[in-house]
Amino acid sequence: MIAQNAHYNEKLAGVYEQMYPIGFDTTAAVEFLDGMLEPGGKVLELGIGTGRIALPLAERGHEVHGVDGSEAMLARLREKDPHGAITAALGDFTQPLTDFDESYDLVTLVLNTFFVAVSKEAQVACLRNARERLAPGGRFVLEAFDPSPYHVMEKPDFSMRYLNESTVMLDTLTVDKTQQLMVATHTIVDGGPPSTTHHVLRYAFPLEIDLLAELAGLRLVERWSGWYQEPYSVTSPRHVSVYERTD
Ligand SMILES: C[S@@+](CC[C@H](N)C(=O)[O-])C[C@H]1O[C@@H](n2cnc3c(N)ncnc32)[C@H](O)[C@@H]1O
Structure with missing residues (x-):
């Protein structure tokens, strides 16, 4: 992580x-x-x-x-x-x-x-x-x-969400249960250069x-x-x- x-x-x-x-x-x-x-x-x-x-x-x-x-x-x-x-x-x-x-x-x-x-x-x-x-x-x-469902996640998860007519967000989620940490990435795709942010949650x-x-x-x-x-x-x-x- x-x-x-x-x-x-x-x-x-x-x-x-x-x-x-x-x-x-x-x-x-x-x-x-x-x-x-x-x-x-x-x-x-x-x-x-x-x-x-x-x-x-x-x-x-x-x-x-x-x-x-x-x-x-x-x-x-x-x-x-x-x-x-x-x-x-x-x-x-x-x-x-x-x-x-x-x-x-x-x-x-x-x-x-x-x-x-x-x-x-x-x-x-x-x-x-x-x-x-x-x-x-x-x-x-x-x-x-x-956190129960996330704590048992064995593989990274990927999902996509609709934000508006011209924008979607690609989300990945990885869990390290030994540290109770989650790393989420959010990538905004809106026609311009994609922008990715990482968020760590404990x-x-x-x-x-x-x-x-x-x-x-x-x-x-x-x-x-x-x-x-x-x-x-x-x-x-x-x-x-x-x-x-x-x-
Ligand atoms: C999920 S948003 C929630 C915003 C708002 N409370 C709501 O319910 O819509 C989390 C917010 O916490 C802020 N934040 C994250 N870490 C922080 C920290 N260590 N100290 C102060 N604000 C922080 C982020 O910038 C963001 O605005």
Whole structure:
């Protein structure tokens, strides 16, 4: 596994919302998160991206802050937020968050973004950041896939997705289960020179995330199979987990 984690570059940022179309799931996520907040609640999103979740939460009257490691993603967010409803900064959520010294009612880390921290140390550092920014009584919400099907993958996987009438994306996925690492490549084919990015994810199983969270001073409060609060079960492909501070 030699690939380095790539940030979302300009080209990938440009098709990001076609990779993850805004649909009922985003709406359900926003409903779920809004339901955890009092009116005018304070929210910090780690890996805020283009504001898929953050903008609708701000529209509901919450004060939303965010950090992201990609200037290209933040540029898209600013385009969608011309009045600056959201406060977002360039930064790495596995490093001390010096731009954010306030505390928040809700800290979020959604859409598998936790797994971009590619070692257990980096994952604990990320969880510590979440813990340190939580106000007393606040909640931390993490959404991630269940890695079970990937953990047993023996051969690289290849797939293709439609992005729009003139653009497709070629995806490859390789798993090293000894390190719990996945390397995904995304190649955008849009008529111009193809552009490939590599993403490394360090996947973790839900109970392992709970242990890492405990090391960071967080404890699990509830776990769902999705944003509609479906019961979490052996067949759940992912989980929405809610944590609180242990002190
Ligand atoms: C899958 S996207 C999710 C974006 C947004 N949360 C959403 O739900 O649409 C992951 C985001 O995390 C950002 N990211 C990746 N590693 C990061 C890091 N170490 N620190 C801050 N942001 C990071 C990426 O630039 C990208 O915008």
